[in-house]
Amino acid sequence: MGEKTVTAVGQRRTDAEHVLAIDLGTGGPKVAVVTTEGWIVAHATEPVTLHLSDGGGAEQDPDEWWTAICEASRRAVTEAGITPASFVGVGCTSQWSGTVAVGADGRPLMRAVIWMDSRGNRAIRKVVGGAVSVLGYEPRKILRWVQVTGGAPGLSGKDPVSHILFIRDEHPEVYRETATFLEPVDYLNLRLTGRTSASFDSIAAHWVTDNRDVDAVHYDDRLLAVTGLERQKLPDLVPPATIMGSVSEQAAADLGIASGLPVATGSGDLHSAPFGSGAVADFEAHLYIGTSSWISAHVPFKKTAPISNVASIPAALAGKYVIADEHETAGACLTFLRDNVGLAGSFEEMDDLVGTVAVGSNRVLFTPWLNGERSPVDDHTVRGGFHNLSLSTTRADMVRAVYEGVALNSRWLLDAVEKFCGRTLGSLAFIGGGANSDPWAQIHADVLQREIRQVSDPVLANVRGAALITLIALGRVRPEEIPEMVSIRRTFEPDGSTAAEYDLLYSEFVTLYKQTKGIFRRLNRF
DSSP states (O other): OOOOEEEEOSOOOTTOOEEEEEEEETTEEEEEEEETTSOEEEEEEOOOOOEEETTTEEEEOHHHHHHHHHHHHHHHHHHHTOOGGGEEEEEEEEOOSOBEEEOTTSOBSSOEEOTTOOTTHHHHHHHHOOSSOBTTBOHHHHHHHHHHTSSOOOTTSOSHHHHHHHHHHHOHHHHHHOSEEEOHHHHHHHHHHSOOEEETTTTGGGSOEEOSSTTSOEEOHHHHHHHTOOGGGSOEEEOTTSEEEEOOHHHHHHHTSOTTOEEEOOEEHHHHHHHHHTOOSTTOEEEEESSSEEEEOEESSOOEETTTTEEEEEOSSTTOEEEEOOBSOSHHHHHHIIIIIOSOSSHHHHHHHHTTSOTTGGGOEEEOOBTBBOSSSOBSSOOOEEESOOTTOOHHHHHHHHHHHHHHHHHHHHHHHHHHHTSOOOEEEEESGGGGOHHHHHHHHHHHTSEEEEESSGGGHHHHHHHHHHHHHTTSOOGGGGGGGSOEEEEEOOOGGGHHHHHHHHHHHHHHHHHHHHHHHHHSOO
């Protein structure tokens, strides 16, 4: 559980207009009051509980989500000191690739199955496989998925299609009573407006939509039949960055705002991040490090790289695709280090320790696969650990090795993303809570040998992105204006003198996976 916070970070103007932006992360929501010029006037955070269980379970309570959002909203609005009449809209972003089973009355029937949950892996492997298998997929099935959606269900069982199959098989009473299965962001929009819908981008990880025309995404009957998903239990689709409804009287009272405000379609966190990073143009990339991490950019094409589990899917910007990939644990590794290993008492102490150790952590390697991995390998059984420890290894060596291990994992993903794009990505905007660390920013610049642009207030990037998408939907902002609305705190250039050491460590890092994956598969088969 994290700490509650409320902060005023921007400039107040008596004549300014505002949007209320909501970012539901795994650790809890951030709610911000944002001007139509993109200034965050105030924001508040509230923690929520993560329920982990044996066999790969990861759940959260949707009612707790809403209670936390409402508490944070009321505190942010109060801190902003503005009149309710100054609000012009509301927009959400959220952890993506989760599932909320909602009854006919709009209430959740069980805890949400979130993006970390792998309990559907057996069910999805049966669905995608066949008598003939290539990388776990029956060839005709994978061909259809790639042609139509641009991707395919992951074998790890962490996509919504797998969650729904898990609920069908293990909670049949919930499945029968479910009126609609919703992504977390679409559940929030239901609570805001009373309307059940999904956007072209939020539905993508169900892998049952035809994405070939990015402006006319629709469900594909053949893929619905292959997966066994029932169309009547899925939401109707609406375009991205549009207005999908208005704030109900009950939601307005809960949030401390006026009813009737327009609500934007919203997006998953992967989709809002480009806007919050300012990197919205094609091939302008960003690196996100929160609980999880990814490297992504808008691209003008639909494409799939099945071996590396990288694909481009509909973006939260009309006419665009966005690169989808993910590392399961990044910032979560530091939280694990603090809470479970006890090597440091705070993130600030970790930053200080990193600076006391030479590049390469005295050849200690950390593999950050604490919850399996998705890209560039789709492997829910692999696990993390420290390697090459000796009696001379120090606490500081191990802390720096965690920072470097996450960065080496980022390099593994960058290789796959650049191959996917067919070009070198010369600079990366850095966002998420991990981007608050100057040492981590420099380590990433050195390991990746790329310029790293540390976005100001990086932990607020997604909530800023939700606000900017809302402003696009309202016609208040054009996408090409966004780079000027996002400031860069500092730029980190790669130190060429570190390249040889990190090249060696990177080679051994990838080799570690190749040589240990069989062990993990045998130990963690479930």
